[in-house]
Amino acid sequence: MSSEETNGFNPTIIGFYCRWCTHAAADLAGTSRIPVSANVIGIRVPCSGRVDPSFIYDAFTKGADGVFIGGCHYGDCHYEDGNYSAFKRTKMLQKVIKEFGIEPERVRIEWISASEANKYKKTLDEFTETIRELGPLNWDKHLQERDYEKSV
Amino acid sequence: MSEEKPKIAFYWAASCGCCEIAILDLDEAVLDVAAKADIVFWPVAIDTKYKDIEAMPDNGIDVTFFNGGIRNSEAVHLAKLLRKKSKFLVSFGTCAHCGGVPALANLKTKDQILERVYKTTPSTVNPEEIYPQTSFKVDEGEITLPELLDGVYPLDNVVPVDYYLPGCPPPKKWILAGVTAFLTGELPPKGSIIAEEFALCKECPREKPEKHSIKEFKRTWEVMNIDFEKCLLDQGIICLGPATRAGCEARCITTNYPCRGCMGPAPGIIDMGAKMVSVLGSILEEKDETKMEQIIDEIPDLAGTFYEFTAGKSVFLRRKN
Numbered sequence: 001m002s003s004e005e006t007n008g009f010n011p012t013i014i015g016f017y018c019r020w021c022t023h024a025a026a027d028l029a030g031t032s033r034i035p036v037s038a039n040v041i042g043i044r045v046p047c048s049g050r051v052d053p054s055f056i057y058d059a060f061t062k063g064a065d066g067v068f069i070g071g072c073h074y075g076d077c078h079y080e081d082g083n084y085s086a087f088k089r090t091k092m093l094q095k096v097i098k099e100f101g102i103e104p105e106r107v108r109i110e111w112i113s114a115s116e117a118n119k120y121k122k123t124l125d126e127f128t129e130t131i132r133e134l135g136p137l138n139w140d141k142h143l144q145e146r147d148y149e150k151s152v
Numbered sequence: 153m154s155e156e157k158p159k160i161a162f163y164w165a166a167s168c169g170c171c172e173i174a175i176l177d178l179d180e181a182v183l184d185v186a187a188k189a190d191i192v193f194w195p196v197a198i199d200t201k202y203k204d205i206e207a208m209p210d211n212g213i214d215v216t217f218f219n220g221g222i223r224n225s226e227a228v229h230l231a232k233l234l235r236k237k238s239k240f241l242v243s244f245g246t247c248a249h250c251g252g253v254p255a256l257a258n259l260k261t262k263d264q265i266l267e268r269v270y271k272t273t274p275s276t277v278n279p280e281e282i283y284p285q286t287s288f289k290v291d292e293g294e295i296t297l298p299e300l301l302d303g304v305y306p307l308d309n310v311v312p313v314d315y316y317l318p319g320c321p322p323p324k325k326w327i328l329a330g331v332t333a334f335l336t337g338e339l340p341p342k343g344s345i346i347a348e349e350f351a352l353c354k355e356c357p358r359e360k361p362e363k364h365s366i367k368e369f370k371r372t373w374e375v376m377n378i379d380f381e382k383c384l385l386d387q388g389i390i391c392l393g394p395a396t397r398a399g400c401e402a403r404c405i406t407t408n409y410p411c412r413g414c415m416g417p418a419p420g421i422i423d424m425g426a427k428m429v430s431v432l433g434s435i436l437e438e439k440d441e442t443k444m445e446q447i448i449d450e451i452p453d454l455a456g457t458f459y460e461f462t463a464g465k466s467v468f469l470r471r472k473n
Binding site for chain 1: 222225228259261299301302303305309310422423425426427429430432433434436438439441444445448449451454455456458466467468469470471472473
């Protein structure tokens with residue numbers, strides 16, 4: 001990633017990849033030599049349904065600017081309905097984090113099958129751009145700034 | 153026990169006062185406590201001044217029961233003062249433990265709250281935009297007010313806490329268990345939460361199926377023929393039981409009101425909202441994408457429901473902007 005196009009801000013994005021699809025797509029993108037956004041740190045999970053919302057909370061409070069979840073297309077889930085749960089959780093989570101002043105766009109869920117290396121690249125590049133436009137989240141710093149430490 | 157009676161103090165910060173009533177609700181047991189201990193500080197019931205506490209030696213109070221969250225600089229001062237003067241500091245009630253209902257204000261910033269209260273509420277007339285000040289000069293001298301903090305904080309954020317008595321208010325049996333432990337000297341390990349060590353569903357008497365499945369979420373008044381025996385989640389009512397610590401004997405649920413999480417997060421749960429999102433995500437049956445979105449959009453005030461009592465303990469803590 002060249003530094004002139006980053007506008008001084010290089011977002012940190014955590015990606016949770018289902019091992020049956022998106023992780024394989026990432027692998028395919030790698031072996032096909034497709035350049036993909038270097039801002040995304042991928043974590044392999046057994047299923048997109050394994051991504052507990054507290055993982056996403058953890059990512060944000062430890063300095064991530066965005067969280068991406070990659071799962072299988074509907075009907076393709078290795079565990080039948082893990083991706084449905086992941087979708088419902090993400091939609092609810094987006095509503096909850098909005099109340100804390102976190103833009104819902106900072107969490108994105110997408111279905112990427114094992115053969116869709118190009119979709120993987122396109123989605124992650126797009127998402128990195130979205131986060132770059134939103135700017136840094138800095139929730140770790142926000143948690144440290146507490147009024148009671150100043151007073152008395 | 154020595155010939156001198158143990159000294160007990162009670163204090164309230166950002167709370168509604170029901171924790172004090174819970175103490176009086178111990179009925180005749182409160183007389184036993186009063187007979188065995190001296191109450192040295194209790195602003196709601198006896199006339200003592202802050203300077204009386206300041207004059208006491210460090211560790212001069214045996215136990216302080218502190219209820220209410222930390223909302224302003226006065227509460228910060230008292231929390232630090234009482235910590236210094238007490239051998240044991242007990243976080244009493246949900247507000248001191250998790251922020252409680254006042255901590256719902258953490259879903260708004262301090263400026264948003266002040267603007268709403270002093271400017272934009274329909275009943276407010278404030279053309280000069282007068283906001284509360286921390287100090288004001290009058291002929292007689294300067295008068296001061298405590299400063300509002302940027303959020304509501306649980307007591308243990310500000311000072312170390314020895315024991316927790318959760319609940320809104322804490323159930324009688326756990327207050328008695330706690331007080332008895334102090335009077336007899338058989339204390340649990342420090343940092344203990346004096347309640348059960350499992351989630352509320354285990355204690356709840358309602359029938360729960362092997363696998364829950366719900367088609368839509370309903371508000372309590374939308375369920376006309378409520379089933380007294382069946383799990384409330386299965387009837388479409390959002391109940392925080394799966395994420396809440398047990399110990400209240402399902403006192404709301406037995407009266408057909410869903411759990412709102414006053415006992416705080418169950419063991420192993422770091423955030424009520426995150427866990428409830430996880431729970432509801434797995435039991436909602438719908439599999440059509442647009443319908444899923446529609447059902448979720450129709451739930452009113454998700455964050456307010458999930459964090460009704462525990463916003464102060466949430467991982468995100470308070471709104472940013």
